[in-house]
Amino acid sequence: MKSFIYILEHIYTDKSHTNCKLLGFFDDLRELERIKNIASKFSGFKDYPNGFTIIKNELNKVHWSVGFHTVVGEIGRDYLPEEDLIDDTYIVQNLKFIFSISHIYTVDSSTDDERIIGVFSNLAMAEQVVEQLKEQPGFKDYPENFIIDEIELNQLLWSSGF
Structure with a gap:
């Protein structure tokens, strides 16, 4: 059975840019x-x-399993089907923390390139995924740029306005 984590984000566009704020991970x-x-x-x-x-994200699945050849691309990202509705059928229970993997590097003084890899139920699994991805094109050029964040579930990660 598949298990899911729900990600709450806030995305807005003003006159000068689009900004995304990660508010939390939830079960x-x-x-x-x-x-x-x-x-x-x-x-x-x-x-x-x-x-x-609200983004429904399959737990323990690599959502960016291939490397990359260009800056900020969505080719290679494995999205959930649109018909995969938000519900509580397969929500993960009894986890206190999850481990989110991303890969980021600075392209130039004003541009960072970030790829969200996936969300995992334990650190060992997340570390194993990172080691495998370090051999993929693009990732192997920046092997130290993987980030594994341990994040408490069901908590607000943003403490003020903007």
Whole structure:
């Protein structure tokens, strides 16, 4: 059976740019809604109330399994099908923390290139994925640029407005 984690983000576009703020990872949709309600009262977030996005992410799956040859591309990213609706059918239970993997490097003084690799239930699995990806094109040129973040579930990761 597949297990999922839900990611709460806030994305907005103003006159000069688009910005994305990661608000948290959840295995409890009621907690996600509670956190969303709290964040919606912060300055900035309340100015863009339609910017909240929930992403359903399969746990323990590599969502970027190939390397890369160009800057910031979505080729290689394995998205969930659009018909895969947000629900609580396969929510993970009894985890306190998850391990999120990303890869980032600086292209130039104003551009970073970041790829979200996946969310994992334990550190050993996340470390194993990183070791395998270090051999892929692009990643092997920046093998030290993988980030594994240990993140507490069902917590607001953003403490103020913007």
